[in-house]
Amino acid sequence: xxxxxxxxxxxxxxxxxxxxxxxxxxxxxxxxxxxxxxxxxxxxxxxxxxxxxxxxxxxxxxxxxxxxxxxxxxxxxxxxxxxxxxxxxxxxxxxxxxxxxxxxxxxxxxxxxxxxxxxxxxxxxxxxxxxxxxxxxxxxxxxxxxxxxxxxxxxxxxxxxxxxxxxxxxxxxxxxxxxxxxxxxxxxxxxxxxxxxxxxxxxxxxxxxxxxx
Amino acid sequence: xxxxxxxxxxxxxxxxxxxxxxxxxxxxxxxxxxxxxxxxxxxxxxxxxxxxxxxxxxxxxxxxxxxxxxxxxxxxxxxxxxxxxxxxxxxxxxxxxxxxxxxxxxxxxxxxxxxxxxxxxxxxxxxxxxxxxxxxxxxxxxxxxxxxxxxxxxxxxxxxxxxxxxxxxxxxxxxxxxxxxxxxxxxxxxxxxxxxxxxxxxxxxxxxxxxxxxxxxxxxxxxxxxxxxxxxxxxxxxxxxxxxxxxxxxxxxxxxxxxxxxxxxxxxxxxxxxxxxxxxxxxxxxxxxxxxxxxxxxxxxxxxxxxxxxxxxxxxxxxxxxxxxxxxxxxxxxxxxxxxxxxxxxxxxxxxxxxxxxxxxxxxxxxxxxxxxxxxxxxx
Numbered sequence: 204x205x206x207x208x209x210x211x212x213x214x215x216x217x218x219x220x221x222x223x224x225x226x227x228x229x230x231x232x233x234x235x236x237x238x239x240x241x242x243x244x245x246x247x248x249x250x251x252x253x254x255x256x257x258x259x260x261x262x263x264x265x266x267x268x269x270x271x272x273x274x275x276x277x278x279x280x281x282x283x284x285x286x287x288x289x290x291x292x293x294x295x296x297x298x299x300x301x302x303x304x305x306x307x308x309x310x311x312x313x314x315x316x317x318x319x320x321x322x323x324x325x326x327x328x329x330x331x332x333x334x335x336x337x338x339x340x341x342x343x344x345x346x347x348x349x350x351x352x353x354x355x356x357x358x359x360x361x362x363x364x365x366x367x368x369x370x371x372x373x374x375x376x377x378x379x380x381x382x383x384x385x386x387x388x389x390x391x392x393x394x395x396x397x398x399x400x401x402x403x404x405x406x407x408x409x410x411x412x413x414x415x416x
Numbered sequence: 417x418x419x420x421x422x423x424x425x426x427x428x429x430x431x432x433x434x435x436x437x438x439x440x441x442x443x444x445x446x447x448x449x450x451x452x453x454x455x456x457x458x459x460x461x462x463x464x465x466x467x468x469x470x471x472x473x474x475x476x477x478x479x480x481x482x483x484x485x486x487x488x489x490x491x492x493x494x495x496x497x498x499x500x501x502x503x504x505x506x507x508x509x510x511x512x513x514x515x516x517x518x519x520x521x522x523x524x525x526x527x528x529x530x531x532x533x534x535x536x537x538x539x540x541x542x543x544x545x546x547x548x549x550x551x552x553x554x555x556x557x558x559x560x561x562x563x564x565x566x567x568x569x570x571x572x573x574x575x576x577x578x579x580x581x582x583x584x585x586x587x588x589x590x591x592x593x594x595x596x597x598x599x600x601x602x603x604x605x606x607x608x609x610x611x612x613x614x615x616x617x618x619x620x621x622x623x624x625x626x627x628x629x630x631x632x633x634x635x636x637x638x639x640x641x642x643x644x645x646x647x648x649x650x651x652x653x654x655x656x657x658x659x660x661x662x663x664x665x666x667x668x669x670x671x672x673x674x675x676x677x678x679x680x681x682x683x684x685x686x687x688x689x690x691x692x693x694x695x696x697x698x699x700x701x702x703x704x705x706x707x708x709x710x711x712x713x714x715x716x717x718x719x720x721x722x723x724x725x726x727x728x729x730x731x732x733x734x735x736x737x738x739x740x741x742x743x744x745x746x747x748x749x750x751x752x753x754x755x756x757x758x759x760x761x762x763x764x765x766x767x768x769x770x771x772x773x774x775x776x777x778x779x780x781x782x783x784x785x786x787x788x789x790x791x792x793x794x795x796x
Contacts, residue, residue, distance in 0.1 A: 330764070331764070332739065332740060332760075332764050365764070366763075366764050366765055366787070366788070367764035369719060369738060387619070387647070391619070391647065391673075392738075392766070393478075393556065393603070394572075394601070394619075396430070396448065396476065396506075397475075397476070397506050397554045397572070400475045400476060400506055
């Protein structure tokens with residue numbers, strides 16, 4: 204690509220992004236952390252951090268809560284919502300999509316934000332038609348790549364989510380000069396279907412999705 | 417109230433469109449999998465597959481339409497017409513398909529008397545008769561006029577093309593008009609079932625109507641319907657033969673991304689009065705039609721409404737869309753109500769198309785096509 208449209212975007216450090224990915228490893232780390240906290244109670248042992256523990260940098264759901272209760276609560280929740288998809292899961296699916304012009308992810312550029320994702324599940328959350336609403340924030344108001352970014356998010360979600368999800372992608376209010384135009388195009392199933400049959404466009408999208416975890 | 421009669425796994429990907437032959441029990445479908453399939457609309461024979469039209473289009477087939485028989489669907493018995501159809505694709509071309517006249521097996525009388533059986537037999541070979549090129553990009557819809565000599569097509573290139581052909585040979589298609597009144601992508605074209613009046617629905621939220629000028633034969637836009645607050649996905653005219661049709665009144669039903677289904681009407685007598693008083697003669701066109709929104713049908717859809725169909729037999733309307741609902745509306749003394757709502761009619765999938773059709777035993781059915789690749793047949 205020639206001149207970048209936004210040459211100097213604000214970047215968020217990956218470690219400051221909310222995620223549930225790798226939570227299993229964190230669970231094992233939590234044991235180490237527990238040991239650490241217990242040992243740190245001893246006056247003899249200086250407080251050291253386990254080098255691989257992300258607990259100090261990640262404002263994660265589990266890191267700062269009281270440990271006794273967390274274990275149980277998490278287990279309960281997991282049982283109940285075995286397959287229920289929530290905003291965090293959607294965020295984890297799209298946060299690592301690459302920006303089409305920067306070697307950064309959409310989450311790093313704050314194009315996608317956890318607080319701008321709404322999941323509305325059907326009455327039976329595992330079988331009924333459900334809805335995902337994502338508001339994206341282009342890095343600059345005249346970003347001509349907004350449609351491409353939206354399309355990338357849609358393709359990613361259409362491939363990952365069960366068919367019962369209706370995906371709605373909107374430009375966050377007031378963040379783009381042709382908001383309505385972009386919104387209309389991104390949510391027109393026929394336009395999206397036709398765009399995805401364009402090999403050139405599809406290869407750009409696949410490139411964006413190649414960094415997805 | 418609506419009962420599933422048959423569910424056919426017709427395609428490997430989205431089924432976009434279905435069309436039924438006006439007089440023969442034939443159904444054709446179109447899909448993202450680049451194929452069209454032809455089935456016999458016979459519940460006794462369990463809806464056999466008659467033909468698989470493949471290896472022709474490079475991209476999704478978006479729209480299919482059977483050509484009405486010569487002389488219209490009220491042609492007298494004993495009239496012979498070989499079935500044919502048009503398929504419009506995202507690859508910007510239209511393909512025309514038909515069957516050869518059955519060979520010497522039958523004499524003419526036999527052929528005429530048994531055409532319903534002969535033309536719906538799997539032994540007929542469906543051949544590619546023509547490929548029509550002209551549109552710049554994706555074709556969204558194709559439709560024949562009631563006499564089968566005109567074919568309309570529309571595209572993301574913002575134009576409607578009218579092609580003229582000899583309906584007996586279907587060899588040549590000459591473009592007689594390119595209409596570029598819309599500002600955006602055109603989603604659908606539909607002909608009036610009894611006259612040469614054409615409507616196009618667009619991404620620009622409007623519907624436009626076109627007629628041939630009486631003086632110079634040119635096709636011109638004679639009306640524009642404003643009101644929808646989102647793309648108009650589909651529209652259909654009321655047949656003059658419908659039990660609720662009124663003389664001199666033309667009605668159109670439309671389905672939109674704004675979740676509504678609307679009925680528009682044009683009353684001829686009234687129109688003359690209006691145009692003579694409201695417009696100075698200098699800008700008055702003889703052909704201009706005055707259309708009004710008659711009503712918005714009771715709200716029944718939660719997501720965009722993709723397709724609508726008006727029954728010639730009962731005057732009922734059916735609509736389908738992204739919410740998976742199949743909705744049937746009926747009119748009683750000018751007032752429309754919802755007769756039935758069938759939830760999840762293609763499971764959790766979106767429904768792209770609905771049509772009224774007749775089975776070989778003349779039972780009226782609804783046929784729907786969904787993102788699940790299925791074609792469902794419903795008794796009402």
